[in-house]
Amino acid sequence: MEKEILYIPAEDVELYCEKRGSGPLLIIMPDGTNDCEPYAHIAELMADEFTVITFDPRGGSRSMPTKHQKVTAELLADDIAAIIRYMDMGKASLFGCSSGGQGVLMAGVKYPELVKNVMPHEAALMMDDQIPGVAFSYIQTFNEVYGPHLSGANVNPFFAALYVSVFPEKDYDAETNERLAQNAGYWMQYYLGVQDSHSYTKEELAKIPACDFTVGCWTPAWHPYANIETAKRGGFEYTWLPCAHYPVKTCPDVLAEHLKKTIHKYD
Numbered sequence: 001m002e003k004e005i006l007y008i009p010a011e012d013v014e015l016y017c018e019k020r021g022s023g024p025l026l027i028i029m030p031d032g033t034n035d036c037e038p039y040a041h042i043a044e045l046m047a048d049e050f051t052v053i054t055f056d057p058r059g060g061s062r063s064m065p066t067k068h069q070k071v072t073a074e075l076l077a078d079d080i081a082a083i084i085r086y087m088d089m090g091k092a093s094l095f096g097c098s099s100g101g102q103g104v105l106m107a108g109v110k111y112p113e114l115v116k117n118v119m120p121h122e123a124a125l126m127m128d129d130q131i132p133g134v135a136f137s138y139i140q141t142f143n144e145v146y147g148p149h150l151s152g153a154n155v156n157p158f159f160a161a162l163y164v165s166v167f168p169e170k171d172y173d174a175e176t177n178e179r180l181a182q183n184a185g186y187w188m189q190y191y192l193g194v195q196d197s198h199s200y201t202k203e204e205l206a207k208i209p210a211c212d213f214t215v216g217c218w219t220p221a222w223h224p225y226a227n228i229e230t231a232k233r234g235g236f237e238y239t240w241l242p243c244a245h246y247p248v249k250t251c252p253d254v255l256a257e258h259l260k261k262t263i264h265k266y267d
Helices: 037-046 073-087 099-110 134-149 157-163 174-190 222-234 252-264
Strands: 004-009 014-020 025-029 051-055 092-097 115-121 212-216 237-241
Touching (some): 014 073, 025 099, 099 115
Parallel strands (some): 025 092
Antiparallel strands (some): 004 014
16 A cells, blocks of 8 residues: 655644545554554555544654643644644544544544544543552563563563564564654653543543544553543443554454444444
């Protein structure tokens, strides 16, 4: 599938975007890797029915802003809105994973006039009942048990814990690995503890035109829990997928089928 490279202006950044396919607009926002290369395959699977835009969120090495600041969910939503307006194709369907899930949720809240439907997978939501340190305790324990056995250019305990079933066969090329390593530092400095601390009230969720959550059967419990509770608060459906935190790597075919079915519900 051929792709077209676009640089779309937002407030203080030109967002690196890849365009594939034709048809109604679908925007895919990556997770905290802040790079759209891991989402290339799912974009290709969706491009037979949709015009698919994947992009490097701000702070990704190909979307570096001129102004460095803490990246809130609201700021991510502004960037998504800039892409929708630039494309000028009417309302868009939105899919986002983790911090990308925060971006698409907030876009639905802040810009409902631009959005057809929102599909977050395990958005980086604040849990309703906080368990201090639960996420980092999980990663640390995973590292202690499995870390010595891991190998591969892009395999570390964090990715392995959240991929679960696909390492080390899913390494990326050297150029992508270099970008991911660079992006991780930016995410830690400007994203961590900011956009992933946002929760949504019932009133906020009521502004989203349509929303369907997905959660992974193999993901550590804090991610599904927070998303299921948020879905319930908004009166939205949620679906279990046979994956961990990254369905684009674990079960892309299943994810593509689910996304197409979900979008067509709102035709």
